[in-house]
Amino acid sequence: MPYNNNHPAGYCFNNQFNGSYNYLLLPENITTDDLKTIINDCEQSFRIKTMACEFKSDWVLANFREVNGGYLAKQTLFRSYHPVIPSRVGHPKLREIEAQRQQVAMRLLETNNIRTVINLSETSQELDEYLQVAEPSYYKTLWLGKSVISVPVAYETVYFMSDRDESFNPDELGFQTGIQAVIQQIADHQPPYHVHCRLGSDRTGVVIAFLQLFMGADKAKVADSYLKTNQMAIGEYRSIRLLEHALEQALGHECFDDGHSITRDYLLSLGLASNVIELAYKNLAG
Numbered sequence: 001m002p003y004n005n006n007h008p009a010g011y012c013f014n015n016q017f018n019g020s021y022n023y024l025l026l027p028e029n030i031t032t033d034d035l036k037t038i039i040n041d042c043e044q045s046f047r048i049k050t051m052a053c054e055f056k057s058d059w060v061l062a063n064f065r066e067v068n069g070g071y072l073a074k075q076t077l078f079r080s081y082h083p084v085i086p087s088r089v090g091h092p093k094l095r096e097i098e099a100q101r102q103q104v105a106m107r108l109l110e111t112n113n114i115r116t117v118i119n120l121s122e123t124s125q126e127l128d129e130y131l132q133v134a135e136p137s138y139y140k141t142l143w144l145g146k147s148v149i150s151v152p153v154a155y156e157t158v159y160f161m162s163d164r165d166e167s168f169n170p171d172e173l174g175f176q177t178g179i180q181a182v183i184q185q186i187a188d189h190q191p192p193y194h195v196h197c198r199l200g201s202d203r204t205g206v207v208i209a210f211l212q213l214f215m216g217a218d219k220a221k222v223a224d225s226y227l228k229t230n231q232m233a234i235g236e237y238r239s240i241r242l243l244e245h246a247l248e249q250a251l252g253h254e255c256f257d258d259g260h261s262i263t264r265d266y267l268l269s270l271g272l273a274s275n276v277i278e279l280a281y282k283n284l285a286g
Contacts, residue, residue, distance in 0.1 A: 044230060045237030048093050052100050054233075061097075062105040063200040063232045066112075067208055067225055069217025070260070073286025076191045078112055079208050079225070080105045080200045081232075082121065083139050085130060087198040094234060109194060110138040116189040117148040118182060120204060121197040123171050124150040149185045153178040158206040159242055162250040175250060180272050182207055183214075187279040191286070201229040201238055206246045213247070213259030215284055222256070 055061040064080035083105040088094040109117075117139065119127060127150055131143050142148050154168035157175050161167075165174035173181065186193060195211075197203035205226045212222045226243050247255050255262050267277050 041237055041239070046235060047233045048235045049233035050093050050097050052097065052104075056231075058104045059108065060228075060231050062101050062108060063229055064105055064108045065225065065228060067212060069212045069221030069225075070215035071281075071285045072212070072215045072217065073191075073284065075112065076193065076284055076286055077208075077211065078108075078114065078192060078194045079204050080108065080194065080196050082196050082198050082200070083109055084134065084137070085122065085198070088234070105196075106137055106139060109142075112192055112194075114138075114142070114192050114194040115147060116185070116191065116193045117142055118185055118193065118195045118207075119148055119150050119197075120153055120178075120195065120207060122150055123152045126150075126152075147189065149181075149189070151178050151181045151185065153203055153207075155202045158203050159246050162206070162246045176270050179207070179210060179250075180267065180270055182211070183267060183272060183280045184276055186211075186283055187276045189283075191283055193284075199229070199232075199234070201232075202242075205229065205238065205243060209243055209247060210250075210263060211284065213251075213255060214263040214281065216260040218259075219256040 049055060052058075052061055059065055062081050064078065066075065067077040067079055068074070081101050083102055086095075086098050086102065088098045091098075122130070127143070127148065131140050134140055139148065152172040153175065154172050156168040157166075157172065157178070162175040165176035167174045182195075195204050195208055209222045209226060212225065222243070223240050227238065227240060229238050251262050251266055264277060268274065
């Protein structure tokens with residue numbers, strides 16, 4: 001159906017591909033406040049910032065932040081944009097600012113003394129091929145020291161296939177195997193930890209949210225970390241509904257009520273050893 005400019009505001013949303021809209025299916029009893037939220041979020045979703053001076057801080061520019069909530073120790077878990085491999089080189093408005101994002105992300109890795117990186121976007125082979133010829137960097141030094149671990153999962157896997165152990169792409173991991181691998185690597189390596197994918201929003205967002213629940217964070221903390229990605233202003237928008245869907249499909253609808261117990265039982269049900277789970281928790285708790 002072609003977009004109609006006369007369609008009521010709030011009943012359509014940025015489709016994030018060609019500057020147009022998708023129509024929304026909304027409940028008949030939707031409130032005025034809910035419509036206002038949709039309208040504001042849609043307006044925000046089209047914003048693109050192209051200069052570093054437009055951002056409140058380097059941390060926002062690089063989508064870099066410390067993760068907290070529950071019993072997570074301070075200066076222990078971080079997330080960000082990909083520090084090495086670009087994603088927006090073909091985007092006329094974002095390719096130049098992306099290079100700055102990555103430079104800042106790299107600097108903040110070193111500033112925060114990151115010791116272990118969990119890469120959710122590249123397979124080990126892809127990462128090896130790229131970094132073997134890459135310029136020296138803090139990230140490459142960690143990789144040479146076997147402290148950059150590949151746990152490749154797809155965007156589609158974490159959002160829409162989290163209820164099973166099936167990978168969207170054949171050379172990647174299913175959600176269940178991927179989550180087990182993340183917990184295993186946290187148990188096997190030392191903090192501070194850093195998790196990233198390409199944008200640091202979707203795969204990173206779901207995995208970080210799982211770790212927050214594992215450490216006993218409440219839903220407000222989980223949502224806050226996830227939604228901060230929208231401050232990056234790349235002409236896209238992330239809704240908390242996506243994250244809720246992913247986690248509830250994997251863990252059940254009560255996952256935000258008792259996150260630690262539910263995630264622990266989930267990991268045990270997948271066959272992960274209790275001593276591995278406890279060691280990962282200990283490393284994150286400091």
